[in-house]
Amino acid sequence: MPSVWDRLSVLEKVIAVLREVTPEPPGHHLGRPYATAYQLAIALHTRYPEVAHELSFEIGGVDTGHHNSLAQYLGQQLSTRIAREGDASAIEGAFLSNDHMTNLQFVDAHGGHHTSSLIDSGFPLTMFRLRRAEVRP
Structure with missing residues (x-):
């Protein structure tokens, strides 16, 4: 039986979401934002709520009271695929340091707040973007 990831084409949905990230200023040398x-997780939940529903995951954050979340699941799945595929991966990843940070809060499409649970955890936040070859106008 195929995994939820495969059955719901989650990678393709993540790529679609990453294509919609606000682009960098034209021609900027740093490339697309992460x-x-x-x-x-917020964008995926907004556009494709069936993914979170099928996985029984909330978006995530310190107030959920759960270790497993859609954000954690996406970060782990994407990181695993990037490690396995290397430069052939359509997506590249990076870490955001928690140094000198006390709070990082996100707002979903319904005005709900999601505060990162990683700030004091000793683990950096994962970030992702499309590789340049995957970026289309």
């Missing part, structure tokens, strides 16, 4: 796993 989106944190929280931002991806």
Whole structure:
């Protein structure tokens, strides 16, 4: 039986969400902005709520009271695929340091607030963006 990831084409949905991230200023040398796993989870939940529903995951954050979340799931799945596929991956990842940070809060489409649970955890936040070859106008 195929996994939820495969059955619901989650990678294709994540790529669609990453294509809609506000682009960099034209021609800027830093390239497209990264989106944190929280931002991806919020956008995915807004556009494709069936994914979170099927997985029984909330978006995530310190107030959920659960270790497993859509943000955590997406970060883990994408990181695993990037490690396995290397430069062939359509998506690249990075970490955002928690140094000198006390709070990082995100707002979903319904005005709900999601505060990162990683700030004091010793783990950096994962961020993702499309590789340049995957970016289309």
